[in-house]
Amino acid sequence: MKKIKRGFFIIFCAVVVFALYNYKMTFYLLSQLKGQLTIVYKAESIDEAIASKKYDSLQTQKLILIKAIKQFAEDSLGLSKTKNYSTIYNQQNRLVHAYDSLDNSIVWAILNNHLKALEDEIRGLSQFGDL
Numbered sequence: 001m002k003k004i005k006r007g008f009f010i011i012f013c014a015v016v017v018f019a020l021y022n023y024k025m026t027f028y029l030l031s032q033l034k035g036q037l038t039i040v041y042k043a044e045s046i047d048e049a050i051a052s053k054k055y056d057s058l059q060t061q062k063l064i065l066i067k068a069i070k071q072f073a074e075d076s077l078g079l080s081k082t083k084n085y086s087t088i089y090n091q092q093n094r095l096v097h098a099y100d101s102l103d104n105s106i107v108w109a110i111l112n113n114h115l116k117a118l119e120d121e122i123r124g125l126s127q128f129g130d131l
Helices: 002-021 023-042 046-052 057-075 104-123
Strands: none
Touching: 002 023, 046 057, 057 104
16 A cells, blocks of 8 residues: 555656646646636537527527538438537637638538538528528
């Protein structure tokens, strides 16, 4: 038992020495951890966000559209059902992703090949009303 305690103590000391030696990286990693945990714990389901009425009409329509596109991708395109695009985190108008780095040729190909089916699917979702 003493050997196990001593082993954990040595590992703990090594981690502390490493963290102190690399203090800039340690602070960076801790701030990243804090940010990720904030997103995870403050995210809400898209259904809750739509029902909450805390988003304006345009934002609510976009959330409904995201839900419809996800459903279309799973049902019509055969993509696997995942938890992706099922929650939202209100970023308070802070840009987080590099949307300007999207490959326009891929977006264009998707639109050309699947836009009509997507439009039909969205119009068929009468539970959401007119978009």
